Amino acid sequence: MTRNDIAQITDSGIAKLIDNYFEVIWAQDLALFDQVFHKDSVLYSSQGGSLSIRPYAIYRDVVAGRVAPADTEGNVRADSVLMFDQVSPTLALVRVQLQMFGGLMQDYLNLVYLDGQWWIMAKMWERVGDAVG
Secondary structure (H helix, E strand, O other): OOOHHHHOOOOHHHHHHHHHHHHHHHHOOHHHHHHHEEEEEEEEEOHHHOOEEEEHHHHHHHHHOOOOHHHOOOOOOOEEEEEEEEEEOOEEEEEEEEEEOOEEEEEEEEEEEEOOEEEEEEEEEEEEEEOOO
16 A cells, blocks of 8 residues: 655655655664664654754664564554655755654654665654544
């Protein structure tokens, strides 16, 4: 089945990366995590008014140490692409929305094309509401 939200992404490599990103977040597949997040990537948030900065290794440990949304009772997978902007052949920005752990999240994913593939280099995220359904 073709997802219309991912179909708006005109670069097939970016479309695959985003599809893999959604799977990483849902199933917390660490082998796939290593194919999605560049080893120098960083996660940012300012939940509660303080800046949270998580480099790749710290974020990977967090993901490895928690129960996957797919394995958490009551979680419903609901992810979508809200915005896509490819600035150049090597730089893009994708805004996505997903549900996990009772929250509705939105992420800005900064993508860079390096070493023959697309990578998430920076992720800025925010909880924007409560999960539905």
